[in-house]
Amino acid sequence: MTSATLGARRGRVQGSPLARRRRRVFGPFLAPALILYTVLFMVPTVYSFYASFTSWDGFSDPRWKGTFNYQHLTRDPAFKDAFFNTLKLLFGCGIFLFVLSFAFMLLLREMKGRRFIQGFIFLPHIVSGVALAAFWGFLLSHDGMANKALNSVGVGPVDWLKPEWQFKAILVAIVWINVGYYVTILMAGVDRIPPYYYEEAKLAGTNAWQRFRHITLPMSWDVIGTAAVLWTIGTVKIFEFILAFSGSQGNLPTTNQWTSALYVYGETIGGTSPIYDFGRACAGAVVTLFAVVLVVVVLRRATSRDRLEL
Amino acid sequence: MRSSKNVYRAGVIAAAVAVSAASLTACGSSSKPGSPSAPAAAGTSSATAIADKGSKEFTYWSMWQQNEPQAKVIKKAADDFTAATGIKVNIQWQGRDVITKLTPTLKTGSSADLVDQSVNALGALVAKDATADLSGLYATKVTGEDKTIGDVIPASYKTFLNDKNGKPFIAPYEVSSEGLWFDASKFPDLAANPPKTWDDLIALFDKAKAQGMAPVALPGDDKYWVLLTLQRTLGTDGLKKLASDKTGAAWDDPKVLAAAQKVQDLRTKGYFIQGYESSKSIDEEGNFAKGKAAFYLSGTWVPSEAAPNTTPGFKFDSIQLPALDSGNTDTGINFFGFAVPKTASHADAAEKFIAFFMKKEELTGISTDAVNLTPRADIDPPAQLASISKALSGTVYADQGHLSVDYADWTNKMLNPEMIRLVTGQDDAKKFVANGKQGTVDYWKSAS
Secondary structure, three states: OHHHHHHHHHHHHHHHHHHHHHHHHHHHHHHHHHHHHHHHHHHHHHHHHHHHEOOOOOOOOEEEEEHHHHHHHHHHHHHHHHHHHHHHHHHHHHHHHHHHHHHHHHHOOOOOOOOHHHHHHHHHHOOHHHHHHHHHHHHEEEEHHHHHHHHHHOOOOOOOOOOHHHHHHHHHHHHHHHHHHHHHHHHHHHHOOOOOHHHHHHHHHOOOOHHHHHHHHHOOOHHHHHHHHHHHHHHHHHHHHHHHOOOOOOOOOOOHHHHHHHHHHHHHOOOOOHHHHHHHHHHHHHHHHHHHHHHHHHHHHHOOOOOOOO | OOOHHHHHHHEEEHHHHHHHHHHHHHOOOOOOOOOOOOOHHEEEEEEEOOOOOOOOEEEEEHHHHHOOHHEEEEEHHHHHHHHHHHHHHHEEEEEOHHHHHHHHOOOOOOOEEEEEHHHHHHHHHHOOOOEEOOOOOOOOOOOOOOOOEEEEEEHHHHHHEEEEOOOOOOOOEEEEEEEEEEEEEOOOOOOOOOOOOHHHHHHHHHHHHHHOEEEOOOOOOHHHHHHHHHHHHHHHHHHHHHOOOOOOOOOOOOOHHHHHHHHHHHOOOEEEEEEEEOOHHHHHHHHHHHHOEEEEEEEEEEEHHHHHOOOOOOOEEEEEOOOEEEEEOOOEEEEEEEEEEEOOOOHHHHHHHHHHHHHHHHHHHHHHHOEEEEEOOOOOHHHHHHHHHHOOOEEEEHHHHHHHHHHHHHHHHHHHHHHHHHHHHOOOOOOHHHHHHHHHHHHHOEEE
């Protein structure tokens, strides 16, 4: 950039008193948030990148170990479990969750008392994960409510929580917890679509699927994209439900139920005899972060459409 | 239009990075990066008592929550201590993750002058060379008594209370162990005549079956049956070798398969309560207390935890597993006690409090009010724990072979999942051994 263009630009900005004044308050308004964000998030994040290349117990000074932690991750069955479980949550739960959310949303749109039902299915989202885990345990344990209900009709009991089903029970629970939230988001998007589009379409003799395919879906595409990104980020943070549901008496859940967040916890301060391997945990978190960024970029590309102005 | 969309997309990606960063932050922020290395004072370890600086107060970070019985006993002792000495005790009930909370403060001057946890959990501080040598304290007389603290702790316990230099780092006030719990009102002679062999044990379980009870309650994530059967079969050193032998050859010992086979048989022959695979310890403790199952293999906390659910007339008692191939009948032991961080600024007052709490009058509360065992032989154990207390007066070994501390990563990632697979029938005994061997080889390969 030449000094001439710089000068010209400055001249333009300085030329407007409003722009000048705005520029003056810009800094003071931005600074507190920026400083807090930098100190509390960006500095630790950058430090985590550094720590992932070290051996660090969180107490002594970190010792440089190059890519050792990353090499270890490729051989660590617990990390593989954690990583693939996170992917299962992201894609397996994700697809199921969005299909279900759409179904609910379409059903509720036409329904009387939709606000009440919407509130009802939103409820799990505002309850603490630990409480939900306890409830899920009561529901599905051998003497739990599900088996009592089955028993009353002469069926069962079913071992819902046997070890090979436990993670599946977690996947179902995560969908149950989140569906209300995504119904609400999608509903907000779909509510913006003016009713006359549907009226027109009906007059043209379209069926419900055609209206969904040609009106609802394209006109709420940006909301779906944002919801998908929110879900992607959310899956990385799924933690307390699994810990409370599968762990007991301070013990960690077994590694085949770990997610990325539990891996970080398990390698550092989790369990009755914590390992305090912050270097390895940071490496795990960095790999997860890159995976999430990749998924988000791909999602945004895939859902990228020119926004329809209403 | 296009550029505003790009800005929007960049914003979304930035948000994604930021939120994901939160999970990274979790590992970045729990310590103080770049802080100076431990002060020189931390390195001065002497066998003499910590110098009396005449501190008028100290801070105690407790592993207990305020409403727990142990907390009440300690609080009463702290009040008595303040009344007797004028030294103020600032207690913070931090809960079980007290060590994790304390660790970041240790370098620059510990936030607590006194801390307590299990000997295993405190081991994390010992590994960092962050605990004070309590040799001086051990040589100090218990307040108001003629004996020293070292005298009132049984000699057989002491090797488990030392750091790698042979210096004590913990002053234990509570002792725990495991036993096979039963209702003495149903088996009145059992404690006096425990089964001597595995066959005797099976005969006992058959007796329970005949009485209409499930013989054994256990949670789906039980580790005691496999671990303690292995300990009885291989001995404590043999158990440790399963972890430490990097070639995995220790798993080829036919005794390992024999032990695993015993646990498999318990399951396949219907000695385990129905539906245990999908239940937790709290459920099974309840099943045991309600008389649905006759036996429950677990820790010394069972009588106090399960008491509210018991049937009328229920009388807690316990036996140890019989000797198996190794002939080993040792009892596993775990300790809860006080440690003083090296960088504590009021260590003198903290040590005075330990000496005060260890006196019979105060420590008895752990037995009478908290229904737990104390290390002092002259304090009567609660009736429910009398059998375990007697077992602990014989030869003891570090609970669960110390595997969860010495080989924590191996235990979490390899042993525990495999034990659960065996106990819930996902794997048979042969598969357990094969997986154990391969898992151990892989573990050491990835750790090197």
